[in-house]
Amino acid sequence: MRSAIHFASAALALAALAFTAVPSAAATDTPDPVADAKAFQKFFTQKFPKLKLEDFVNGPYSMNEDLHRQWEEKEQFPPYEFSLDMGKEMFAKPFRNGKSYADCFPNQGIGIRQNYPYFDEKEGRVVTLELALNRCREANGEPPFSYVKDEMAALTAYMAFTSRGKPFEIKIPNDPRALEAYQNGKRYFYTRRGQLNFSCATCHVQSPGERIRAEVLAPALGLLNAMPIYRSEWSGMGTISRRFTTCNSQIRGVPLDPQADEYRDLEYYLSYVSNGLPISGPGARP
Amino acid sequence: MSMIRKMRISTLSLASVLLIAGATSALTAGSEADFKAAYAAAEAANKEAGALRNQWTVTAAALADAKKAADSGDFDRAVASSKEAEALARASIFQATSEKEAWKALEIH
Numbered sequence: 001m002r003s004a005i006h007f008a009s010a011a012l013a014l015a016a017l018a019f020t021a022v023p024s025a026a027a028t029d030t031p032d033p034v035a036d037a038k039a040f041q042k043f044f045t046q047k048f049p050k051l052k053l054e055d056f057v058n059g060p061y062s063m064n065e066d067l068h069r070q071w072e073e074k075e076q077f078p079p080y081e082f083s084l085d086m087g088k089e090m091f092a093k094p095f096r097n098g099k100s101y102a103d104c105f106p107n108q109g110i111g112i113r114q115n116y117p118y119f120d121e122k123e124g125r126v127v128t129l130e131l132a133l134n135r136c137r138e139a140n141g142e143p144p145f146s147y148v149k150d151e152m153a154a155l156t157a158y159m160a161f162t163s164r165g166k167p168f169e170i171k172i173p174n175d176p177r178a179l180e181a182y183q184n185g186k187r188y189f190y191t192r193r194g195q196l197n198f199s200c201a202t203c204h205v206q207s208p209g210e211r212i213r214a215e216v217l218a219p220a221l222g223l224l225n226a227m228p229i230y231r232s233e234w235s236g237m238g239t240i241s242r243r244f245t246t247c248n249s250q251i252r253g254v255p256l257d258p259q260a261d262e263y264r265d266l267e268y269y270l271s272y273v274s275n276g277l278p279i280s281g282p283g284a285r286p
Numbered sequence: 287m288s289m290i291r292k293m294r295i296s297t298l299s300l301a302s303v304l305l306i307a308g309a310t311s312a313l314t315a316g317s318e319a320d321f322k323a324a325y326a327a328a329e330a331a332n333k334e335a336g337a338l339r340n341q342w343t344v345t346a347a348a349l350a351d352a353k354k355a356a357d358s359g360d361f362d363r364a365v366a367s368s369k370e371a372e373a374l375a376r377a378s379i380f381q382a383t384s385e386k387e388a389w390k391a392l393e394i395h
Contacts, residue, residue: 036394039394039395040394043394186393187389190389190390190392190393191385191389192381192385192388192389193340193381193382193385194342194343195342195343195344195374195377195378197381199389199392201392202392205392205394206392249343252342252343252344253340253341253342253343254341254342254343254346256339262339
């Protein structure tokens, strides 16, 4: 009995440590993205000293040996393959006006995933790959796709595939609005919301590698490099928009519209702090 | 049991049912206004949470439950759910307001 109490106390103490282990200091008012990214990457590499930087893009599969073995087997016949094939076909098929996706993107859309999202200085806002794809469609007289799955997931899967291995290269131009968008994204990432009072960081900074129910939480570093993903939980593919909106509803917050400014800024921040890590999408997750 | 006794019991039962129904409808009439006031207050608070981009799904669920209860004439439940929705909405407003600065405590430096 006594040893059980000691064990429980030790477990509680460890849990308390785990939840307070995030370094905290008063944030300065002037954002410094370079210093942020350096500190962000250092935090995770120190937390998981056995992992190489590029391993973080494999999410929970890098955190757990059993899961890693399952993943290696799964990759023999990847569950996202159908989506990848569909995306490749869709990408090559011309619109009704004879133009195609390739006409809307630099380098005909091949090998450019690592540069998205970017800050559009003309518009003064962040443009994600999903947004750019729908804008391309609309500019060519085609209706936009749903942002969360199916066609959008297929197109981004193909575009990510053509960028596999290329490091994220998100730029913040010398424009105060770009810095503001970055800072807004950072604030969104750390802000607690929903009835469960969780922030993105609660799971993906404080608790990566830990279980939340049956799932192993992924680290925030490299989180978007594998997108879009096939999730067994979803029985299908999902985009970054799907990931953000479902995260919000899981913590009992009402999700914003996909591609709301907050989500675009969040994607900008999260991608920037993973600069240098390779694109690995499309991915598969439990 | 005689026919007359049976009839008396039936009449008494019917009278009881009518009395209960009357009492319920009197209660209902009295609390519909309460529901409307409580629901309006909850909706206003949830709208404020929406302006802060921080609505909760449970608030929406409580509001929906209040509406459903009111539609079925159960104003006691409708008032209770409206009050719950308002409390949840106020909590989400508090969260959004306090997080304006509190988020910095979680930041990696």
